[in-house]
Each structure stands twice: as structure tokens, then as C-alpha cells.
Amino acid sequence: MRSGIQVAPDTLLGVPVPPPKLMAALDDLAAGVSAQRLAAEVDRWQARYHDPAADLSHAAQLRPEQAIAYAVYRMPATYAATATALSALAAAIPNLAPATLLDLGSGAGAATWAAAETFASLQESIALERDPEMTAVARRLPPALDRVSGQLADLSAIKEFPTIDLAIAGYSLNELSPSTVDTVLSRLALSANTVLIVEPGTPRGFAVVRQARERLVSLGMSVAAPCPHDDTCPIVDPDWCHFSVRLPRSALHRRVKKADLGYEDEKFSYVAATRLPVHPANARVLRHPQVRSGHILLRLCTDSDGLTDVTVSKRQGDTYKRARRISWGEPW
Template sequence: MPTVPLPDDLRAALADQLRSTAPSSASAQVERLIESYRGTTPTAVPVLRDAADVAAYAAYRMPATYAAVRTALDAFRLQAGDWAPHTHLDLGGGTGAATWAVADAWEDAGHRSTVLDWSQAALTLGAALAEAAHTPAVRDAAWTRQPLGAAARLPQADLVTVSYVLGELTAADRESLVTAAAQAAGGAVVVVEPGTPQGFARVLDARDRLIAAGLHVLAPCPHDAGCPVTGDDWCHFAARVQRTALHRQVKGASLPYEDEKFSYVAAARFPAEPAVARVVRHPQIRKGLVLLDLCERPPGLARTTVSKRQGTTYRAARDTDWGDPWPPDLPPAEGASA
């Protein structure tokens, strides 16, 4: 699984802003954040309540949130072609992980980002981190405090991201926020949640609302029909996170990486085709064989076996990762006519 590198300027900004944060003093906040982001109890107040919470979040969660959103954006871009946003709205953006991810995905687009969140402490740290950004889209972003529930009034934007925030909201506020996001999006909406059964359920509900609002799914699903994942299973993917030194200290970890599991949906208003199928489990490599578990069109789950006899396709299957589209774009075979 490829590691998603944290931008050098974000890594340096985190180290600079949080150098006074003692890992031992952040442990209580980190434990509460783990419960909030994985267990996720809906609330009428921000999960990030004060500067200590925000510092713990930035050290513990911001690299993982960045990696998950960046990976989801890559999958979306593969299907979106040359489309690029001129404006970006980061809903519940907190310290701006998704804003950094969008800036990296479309670094030449020259877009402008607006971060909306209900935690002033998160926005304050996010703006401070952004001052060190090399990219104008991050450095010049607007940081605005605003409620995220039914009272939210959203500006229009080409791209709207909603990452790791729906679990903080009550059911009614979740519905209102996703509906408002769809209305605000002139081009696309990307929703990312933790890769848990609860996070997947929230993404699935958001998917239904985006489709009802007239958008069509580009990733990860290869269709707009009902999800074929049923029972105790749930659809999720993984991004390998490059840990910072502070991240390792706060978590008491030694490995230079961790795998962040996430669920997502990316839907668009503009014409574009989703992948024919998507790999929804780790590929299983056997001697002379690759087994791929796919979600495919028409809607359904299937396993395909690619053998060594299939040459170029087999080599592509060996390089295929969990979450990739299938089949890949392959060069014509040697000797084939154009």
C-alpha cells in the first residue's frame, strides 16, 4: 500500500505550532478524540472544545484525515478528467486537513478555499498552520466560524468537502448539512468518514441524498444504484499515513506509518463516467494468479481471477491496490494496430 506523504510545509507547520505540546499532557484529549471519531456520539457542541483539544487533534488526527481525503480525491480525479475547482468549501474543516489535501490535488488550479467550522479554537490553529503553506490556496484560505446544522447558510463553491464531521452531528443536523452541501456545490461533493460500520452508514445516507439532489457518483461506486454491500459488511478503504515525530510521540508509537481506514463518496454534477468496477478488498496474489474482489456495474459484488497467461492484464493486476478502479487503462499489445 503506497504511503501518502504529508506535505513538507504542513509537516513543518505542525511541528512549529505544536512544539510546546507535551505528549503526556495531550493523552487525555487524544483518548477522548479516539472515542469521538471512532465511537462517535452525536452532539450539539463542537468535539474540539478548546486549544488543548485542538492541539491534540492536530497532532493525532490531522495527518490521518489529510491522507484519507487526499486518497479519496485521487480516486475522484481519475474519473473527473480535466475538471478542476475554482472555489472550494471545506465544511467542518477544523484545522484544514481537507483544504491542504485539495490544494495538493489541484496545486495548479489557482482555486480559493473557505473553511467553515463551529470551533473557533480549531479555526485559529488552522489559520496559524496555513501561514506557513507554500500554496496560495491554503495560505489565503478564509477561516469562518459558523454552525454546521440546520441553521447553516453555505456559500456556493465548485467543490464541497465534508470530512470527518458527520459523526459529530445529530441525525437531523447531518441531513441538513448534506442537503445544504449538495445545494452549495456547483461541481462536486466529496464526503469522507471513518472506515467503521457507523461511518459507512453515514456515507451511504449522504450518497443517497446527493443522488436525490441530482449529482451522480464517480467514486468509489461504479454506479448510482443501490449499494450491494449488505449484512454485517461495510465498504471502506485505507490510506497509509506518514507519521510525524510528534504524531509518534503522542501515540507512543514506533512505526513511521499507520493505516487509516475510511469510507467515502464523491459525486458530481458535470458529465463524467465512474469506473467500470472498483477493487473493494486487498488483492490476493497466488502463484500465477491474482484474485480481485470487485464492486461492479451493473450493481453487484464479484470476484475475478487474473492469470499469468493474461500477460499485460496480469501484470496490471499484480500492481493493483485496494480501492483502485478495474480494469486499468492498458497500452495496446505489441504488434496491435492502432
């Protein structure tokens, strides 16, 4: 049971993982599709997800087994990425206690689940999804909140969004053209106090996040995370800003993905912007810390110097001990 203003997501070794009842429901969902068919559909999703030239517009309506395969294949990873980003957002706004959520491109509901597990204050979610089969899958899973309403809606066609505390667009803006992304964000910024955008941790996904960041800042919002400033992003092509969360694979995941490892790494890019008072990190670690003999190298994005490389020596005592514990994506 959730209590207080904020609770941390369920974790395994510090990693956000979906609640057991959600994972059990995904297992039950998969049981309705033959193992061979499910594995074949997961193969198609994997190929599409990793193809930088793939058309992500979902022009054709999904078949039921395709929607189920997507939920089984992607929901644990998108949950983990979104929950990680929400934790960074909550750290930047310690008193953040949203009561209402708008879940844009909601799919099977991973973002709503992540927000419900992060914020005990959350009471209601409005889920917008354009594919009826994904909406059908979401209805077959347990609700994350007592009040979750789903609407079939194309984001590009919505002229006005409802007034909302928190809006999350998780892995959905990449399906829109750049001009449509600008339009959606312009309308969203008029109604939402805080906006979180999460995309795949690829150059293409980061391009969407960077565009969203620029647009939201231009509309008067402040960046809460991961960036320590509102200035122009210092990342230049071909580099891109992304983070990683390691999550355990269930037996079902290992089976449908034909995987031997008991874990997977989800790479993601994100930006959170707000109209609320915010205290972003002074700096954030942008790569895995490089441990060398007697020192550690940190790649940072800072509020004063932009991108910078810092060497922390053993002679620095407590600072060195902290550097030994710091992880990619954490504030410094």
C-alpha cells in the same frame, strides 16, 4: 509551486503526505504543550475515535490543548485520506479544475490543504468550523492558499451555502443526526457542482457515507467515485465499504501515540458526487487482492454486476501482471 491545471499531492512511495511546511508547523504547535499533557489528550482522542458508541457531537467546546492534540493526532491521516479520495475524483473528471472550495467542518484545515495540493486551479477556500479553538489552531498553521476565510458556523444552522465549485465534508457529518445530514446535503446540492464526503472507515462512518450517497443521487447528482454506478449500493450489513491509505509517522507522531512502527494505516469511507460530466471507473477493487498460487482473487464493485469476485490466472498474461500491481481501492 503549483503549476498547470492539476498536480499530484506530495507523496512518499505513492502515498499522499502533508507538505513539509505543514508538518513542521504541527511540530511547532505541539511544542507549546507539555509532552505529558499532549500524550494524555491524544490518548483521549484515540479512545473516542475507536469507540463505536462514543458521542461525536462535540457538545462541549474544546480546550486549547485538546484542539492542538486533535490537529497533531489526526491531521496527517485525514489529509492522506482526503487527498486519496480527491485523486479518485480527479480521475473520474479529468478536466476538473475547481477555483472555489467550501470546507465543511474544516477543523485545522486538512481538506483545504489536500484540495490545494491536488488542484492547481484552486484559488479560494471558505472554511466552516463550529469550535473556536479548532479555528484558532487553523489560524496558527500556514494557509494552504492565499485566500482562505474562516467562519465559525454550525452546519445544521446554515440555511443557504454559497455557490461553489467543490465542497468537502471531511470527518464532520458523523457529528450530525441523520435528519440533519439530509438537510445539510439538500442545501449543499443546490450550491455546489461537486461534493466529496469523507468519513472514518468504520461501519458507522460508512453508514453516513451511504446515506450521503443516496441523498445526493436523489437530488440529481451522479457518483464520480468510488462507485462505478448510481444504483443502490450493493453492500449489505454487517459488511461496509471502506479503503485504506498507509502514511509515514513523524517522530512527533510516534512519540504522542506511543507507537513503535514508522507508519500507520488510515481506514476511510468516501463518496464523491457531481453535476459535471463524469466517467467513473468500470469497477473498483474493494479489498486487498488475495495472491494465491498461480492466480489472484479480486473483490470488485462493478458497473454491471454489482459485487463480484474475479479470479485472474497466470494464463491471462498481461491481465495477470496488472492484477499483481493493483491495490485496494484502485479502479479495475
